[in-house]
Amino acid sequence: MRYRYTLCTTFIAVSLFWQPSAYADSETVRPEPRGFIYGIGVGLNQELYQDYRRRIVPIPVIGYRGERLSVYGPFISYELLQQDGLTLTARIAPRFAGTDASKSPVFEGMQKRKTSMDAGVGLRYDWQNIRLETSWLHDVLGNSDGYEVRNRIGYQHRFGPVFVEPHVSLDYSNARLVNYYYGVRPEEATSNRPAYQAGSAWNPGVGVSVATPIFFGGMTRLGLDHRWYDDAIADSPLTDRRRGFQLFFSFSRFF
Template sequence: MLNLKGFITATLTLMCSSAALFSPLAKAQQPPQGYLYGVGVGVNQEIYRGYKRRTIPLPLIGYRGEKLSVYGPFVSYQLLQHNNLTLNAKLAPRFAGFDDSDSDVFIGMAKRKNSLDGGLGVQFRQQNWVIEADTLVDLLGNSKGQESKLSVGYGWRFGPVQLEPKVGISYSDSKLVDYYYGVRQSEASANRMAYRAGSAFNYNAGFSLSNPLFGGMTRLGVEHHWYDNSISDSPLTDRDRGFSAFISWSTFF
């Protein structure tokens, strides 16, 4: 079983020591501040049997200030900044639930609810590199689980266009994984055996693209996900990888 405290400590140590790998460059341009609005949509290729994709429309009403950032349902508040290292408090929705109308494989199962996660995130920036580590817990007590993420990205700018490839790894504890991919004894059937899922390491790679269009900022993100055996071995799933994509447009009032 992973020692989560040790994982987080090692992550923070890695991020702090990363500064020695890069020489300083000019400071990043400060983003504009104020109230913003826009629209967005996310599409996730689900790995559940018979559930092809999840589409999430998001009206975006938000605010970007010196410390507070609100982008639709995603909220971040800067708690501490030292040189290129920033500590943030975060809120983020978890769109991962299902009910028996989503697929035949869920018939006879209790509903799994979407949730709201909260926790801390650390970000380190140096030159064009961005290293981020987050640990979030289920604030609504649906899964009672938690997830930790580590990602590394590198940004290129081509005129007004910003491109950032990124790779990452996440650790989900057994409570989180079992809630969304486990099958309780009371839910077992002839076509769906009982299954208790353990913790999972998942991996992802993708890119984001930003471009000022139509008087605002358009963002596109695409990721490929590889899932741990504790997820792909579930009787609810039929593959071990999938894609997700997000596109949004926003502008300041």
């Protein structure tokens, strides 16, 4: 089976919302700081579209972290319920995906595939140093009218003031979402770009996140993610890459 790589908005969101102190060793747990936040983040994403090698996503980190509400730029999370290690949240996140002929010649003569905005819910379970997460996000702008379910398990190690979390993931994108970004409509077909109807996709990945509060009185985060993509994406005439990576870096501090 062949796979391809694409942009993962939730990878950026997880990197921003990750709070290692929330489930550090019980002897060193301290209340999480709250208040207004400022900083900068940047994501580097290896694209799978033909002739579109990478996407750089700068993200100004201006927001707020409260008892229930967290805002990091365009990423918003609100805690609905927390009990016995379970946390249920409502989420809003942009989807930095799609392209047009100005970015990749493979889209010449095709209708633009737009970035969008997703909304949904997330469920997290923390047990000792293990974190299980699942989330469901739907395109609320109706561009693809599709949805994505993301599943992730991580284990946190602490090395003094540095927190390291390796993780594995398995994500599901429904057929509407995949077909919008990787399908070719009959009226868009050419001799070099046949019509293509994409189905749903299961996409596994592995990665590592690192966070530390030791620099300049703020929180520094670094994330690296490697992902493989299902045949529904890999077989698209719009793609030419088997796998790839995402790199995310951010620094933020409280006012």
